[in-house]
Amino acid sequence: MTSTVSELPVFPMARAPRCPFDPPPEGREKQEEAPLTRVRLWDGSTPWLVTRYAEQRTLLGDKRVSSDINNPGYPSPAPRNPGGTGISFILMDDPEHARLRRMVTAPFAIKRVEAMRPAVQKIVDDLIDELLAGPKPVDLVEAFALPVPSLVICELLGVPYTDHDFFQHNSKTIIRRDAKPEEREKAHRGLYEYLDGLMAEKLENPREDLLSGLGERVRSGELTRGEAAQMGVLLLIAGHETTANMIALGTLALLEHPDQLALLRDSDDPKLVASAVEELLRYLNITHNGRRRVALEDIEIAGEVIRAGEGIILANDLGNRDSSVFPDPDRLDLTRDARRHVAFGFGVHQCLGQPLARLELQVVYSTLYKRIPTLRLATELEKVPFKHDGSVYGVYELPVTW
Template sequence: MTPSPALDTEAAEAPAFPDPRSAVCPFDPSPELRDLARLGPVSRVRSWGESTPWVVTSHAEQKTLLSDPRLSAQFTHPNYPSPVDPRHAGGVRPDMSFVAMDDPDHARLRRMVSGVFTVKRIEAMRPVVQRIVDDFLDRMLAGPNPADLVKSFALPIPSLVISELLGVPYEDHEFFQVNSKTIVSTVADAGQRQEAYTQLSAYLDDLVGKKIGAPADDLLSKLAERVGTGELTRGQAAAMGVLLLLGGHETTANMITLGTLLLLEHPEQLAVVRDTDDPAVVAGAVEELLRYLSIVHLGRRRTAVEDIEIAGKTIRAGDGVILLGELANRDPEVFPSPDTFDITRDARHHQAFGAGTHHCVGQPLARMELQVIYPTLFRRIPTLRAATGTDRIPFKYDAVIYGVHELPVTW
């Protein structure tokens, strides 16, 4: 189909896709990103080379499109709007299992793991997570002061939790943490990302093979059983393991540190989280932290497989689409005074975990971990504070999952 002259003009005049964050306000979307919202809920941007994908900035339109089967999550479409420069090393992208699939294949594979992440099963893990959190706080308090909250607390806790859930030996945590960090990096080239994915996939493939011969009570063993029945190949099971291992520790670790830093900058709200005996208050605070921080950094990326009419625009089949959750979560139509951090607001409609069929399968686990971690951290260390100014903290402007590389704290 030949594009209309209006569409040609809109693409030709599209602004460059901006950096999502600015050092001026590291907790907020960048001023340039906010400018996109002022163009309307759906507009064009210029991305890598001559690519001009659509960006969707409003909460309502994002919720609609994330549930629309005419948008494909597959990375292999020619105009897929890559978050990193696809021209590096031929644009190689790792296959991230069902995250990069459409239904029915997506739904079939997702069902194989979703039962492990039900709210009931995750709640049964809460005492275990509480013990893990207390143990790492004991270690941190017995160690050097100042300490790096990332290395001593935020990264090891979700790594250990997801390792035990999957059946991955925690003693290998440095290996999977280093490779995970490369996979989500925007400054590593595609060859480095592919190599990191290959190493992690081979590691998980070997573990699946071991589980086939000696199953245990863990998720990888359940996937290995599916390999035995012919429902999965070992490669598919390994890819699912990579996805869950990466998603299970990288995102939560960044939320722990970024949320801690934000609460330290709002001591009155920190005191509420620390002192309350009401689980609902803590749960509400976690939802507001998820809304306000929106750590999925470069948007959820899709390709239209059919024409879609939305917000007065026509997204043509083959067009790339970027859905900016950090702007949906600051939409004043849904969240009054959206730039105000307020743990008393009802933030449950945020899209930090996405929406539609691809919403994050592990969100009950992430919520529960954060609900345990924030109040425990501040009760156990009531004098906790950052050991350096915010302007000296290395934020992750170089990754698709936002956070900080390190957070020096003292008490």
């Protein structure tokens, strides 16, 4: 048995250095071979890797598949401290997942988010003004990609942006795959205590923000203060890390595909902008650790049987490059109808904040390249530091000039 396990591919797999936007070559090979295959994790466990789009959608919508990280067999991406700080409803199952998620659904409703467009546009324009007035070259991550979603989520939650260095530093530690369990727990505890302190302030002096809304739930007895603080941690991390990486990675991909960049830069069609966002979400994938699940019962699928207690990893980067769903999947085509992608997941756990992420990306992608039409990379692609060591993929720095 040991020799068989040792021959399995290690997950996550390595991307090809010359193809940083593409899924790992070994993953593509497994996708060609079968929709399900075994892989080996850091702890020696051998969960199923789901490589194809149809099977991913099926399993993500199957109630026999659990998101609860505490269930035996869950394929954890890194060592954990037993009894460590939790991450709220994202790693829970219904009915508790649904109960907590419902409490923060309204602020992310499409109409509510769309009403934020002018405010997001102002944030983007102000930051571009600062870019144009400052020195160059400049790191687009620190000067633009990270501040945009951080300012937006701070405004939505009611978190002081002046504390961004603190929460960004701790967020990076939490999502770093090679962080030690005690480092990750310390960062998580720091964010929890920070959000718990903010919750105390909101309970005393409520305002028009999401944390104050959670405070009302605490006062009514629907939530404990600790649950509210944990939800705040989740929303703060998810609200800036993912979109920031997508802004920078999307910009780099467009700079490397000048024909597609020109198409976007020279158009005033909102439909093309929306299409571009969906295609970039499909073509790039920042959740490169896959979505993690564990089977609660035996599940027959694609000629295999996933046994109860076996781990499942749904590789959304591979699903989004499935040629049976997206013809010529390795080509970036901003005119493609890519709305069926699984970048935000599928089923009851699909990303709560996707309307906000879409809005932010639409504003950024329709503004940045028009206002700085000569934007270009200030280094060689091979020298750009990619985030191969975390659960969120992107770039650490993006030197640009114009």
